[in-house]
Amino acid sequence: MAASSSPPHALILPYPAQSHVIALLELSYYLIDRGFTITFLNTQFNHDRLLAVLKFTCFVADESVSWAFDVAKKLNLRSAAFFPAAAAVLATNFSIPQLILDGIIDEEGELKHMGEHERSAGTAAMDAAKFYWNCFADKTTRRVFFHYIVSNNRAVAAAEFIICNTFQELESPALSQAPNILPVGPLLSGCRPGRPSGFFWPPETDCLRWLDQQPLASVVYVAFGSHTIFTPVQFQELALGLELTGRPFLLVVRPDITDVEDQPYPARFVERVAGGRGKVVGWSPQQQVLSHRSIACFVTHCGWNSTLEGVRNGVPFLCWPQFCDQFFNESYICDVWRTGVRMERDENGIISKEKIASKVEELLGDGGIKARSSALKEKALRSIEEGGSSFENLNRFAEAMKDSSRAS
Template identity: 40%
Template sequence: MGMRPHVLVVPFPAQGHVMPLMKLSHRLIDRGVKVTFVNTEFIHAQIMAALPGKGEEHCGIHLVSISDGLELENERKDALELMGTIPRVMPGNLEDLIRKILQEDDEQIDCIIVDTTLGWALEVAVKMGIKRAAFSPYAVGLLALDLQFPKLMEDGIVDSNGTTVKDEVIKLSPGMPDMKTTEIMWNCPDNPITQEIMLGFAFTINQAVKLSNWVLCNSFYELDPLIHDLIPNLLPVGPLLMSNRLDQPAGSFWPEDSTCLSWLDKQSPCSVIYVAFGSMTIFSQHQFEELALGLELVGRPFLWVVRSDLTAGSDIVYPDGFRDRVAHHGKIVKWAPQQKVLAHPSTACFLTHCGWNSTTEGLSMGVPFISWPYYVDQFYNERCICDVWKVGLGLSPDKDGIISRHEIKSKVERLLCDQGIRKNVLELKEIARKSVSEGGSSSKNLEEFIEQIKC
């Protein structure tokens, strides 16, 4: 085939799902693959507004959009509504887009890469005779657990609603943390809406893996070889990182504040606490204030990402006088170029929500973690960080469920004195780097995938 292969990429419409697929798209383009990236109209508009340069070619990626069927922005705040509308409306819209590309542009589509939570997009590809790859944006251990769901139901460990019936410990491989069945993502008895969504995802992911020719994931084989071997057709292609020569952000929904990089340049090596909780975490006002006062109490330089919606109230309200007291050593931004911050020699540790993208970026840059998970998969990632890889410390809430300022100070000080954790994270950094270098496991997997889609 003389023409370069053409791949259509379809992410789930959330920041933590769009970014790794955008990074994968850059890696494919570097290897001569043409990429068309399909967002919902709402997400597409957010990305275009956040991009430094306007235009629908983003470092060689062709950005296009289809409707998710919702008109008003606030409708998207109802997660169940969104979950219901997407599979009803988007398959037809995706099929129309594919037909348009095939007819108008006289283009072939060699493969469609789809987030595992969007099984309907793979069904469209099956119908249209296009090769299919499912992409898992979270830890491989959780993908393996999701694939165990039918068996757990068959064995009477969980019921058809995802609720745990038998309290048991699951350990699919020695490199995986012990997981109690009560801790599994689908078991959210206090939050029936979350449980319904997570259960829907478990069924969809099982279906997506069955419909796919390949399963790609943002991980590397050496992180847990035995878990990787449990999943058929799995190709780990991570850690997915932006290359240094690409200035533009990888599908960020918010403009990145790069002033924090020049601020970091002025700090001492290995002195700064980087604090960022991803795109979804929301704190109560009380907890937000304890966090602020904890950072002040530590007395070290800190860089804190504070989204405008980080607290449950309408506005961000800092403790009285806090901004003035920390002005000489604290930098607060709305959104940061995280990978560059983690790679900066001044960064000492990462206080994080343990999202999978943040976890892989921290590992790849050799930065130890203070873990503060917020929901679903982040609790599993914390267990890997603290108990399996031993590259970080967790925070313990007080009797009221609050992480106190004194707990934050104590754990940061302990972490920065722990040479064992430092050694472990630098070893994993080296393994991660090797995996994506020429001849490394993830690099070879990506080459193999590209060769197969050309056939």
């Protein structure tokens, strides 16, 4: 072990998914700002060999790879678990034993009682059918994922800190239910020149120059994260719906789904929008896009990183969740914060081009949504400024981790 006078050196281990990598990279930069040396691992690295050579003073790992906390415990390293989603989701994971006792779920995570899992005022009620582990159609997969979450909960309990990419003013009721969660967000991504952003695809920054040419608060920004794949029918309805709005739009279509056979554009769509009213990119510098003066709203899958980036920039949301915690995040946006509206699917599960266009108009015509979005932005900014709740929590965490002696 390093002596207590050694510089703080954090070993960071993310779950290998983009949103996890992005958030933990940004947390690493915050710790660098506070005097830490960082070693950032990918899961393919030989952890035992690295730990034998380097004298780390603390260990920070993604909650999803909680097996790694056994390594920290054996080496007597101070440790912290990092959760990249909403604190309320993690609090629900921790409440699994109580959910079983209350008869809402059985010991395999299967529903016994339909309806909403109610929380205290100011926290979104969670539809029991949309619990984190119920996002899979296959029963066996649901059960495997459920037991994975239960196992993670036990392992994470060994960590000295549980830090979360959220802020006190955003999730105060949920954080009061789980006081062991330390909020340190919103962690900003892609805003540090010359440093890796965690993006799995290179951002096409020419879209910023295109945004410069658009009127104030006019552009519909559309991005669905790193996993969403639409059917060809839904993709065409999306493209035509954006065109039908008559507004300028910036559409992100990831490089891994731009094959014409998988995601065919409507006939002559690209030619019609190429004149400047619409722009399609493979990946965008999202934080810079959302902070741009020309952005009017954000059509999103409601991933937590995207949700926080929208909150931090005061952008209204048009919600289009796909799986996992995204439905819960939609409830936060539409029911608690009231900074967005939901999409509506037809009987075939499709959101039509007409519905897309009408929902954009509904969202942008609601002055209350814009006002609440702006107010939430101010709270987010205050939280990360000196003296703010997340700023002080980061200082508290950094100071604790600088002491290499493990707490009793």
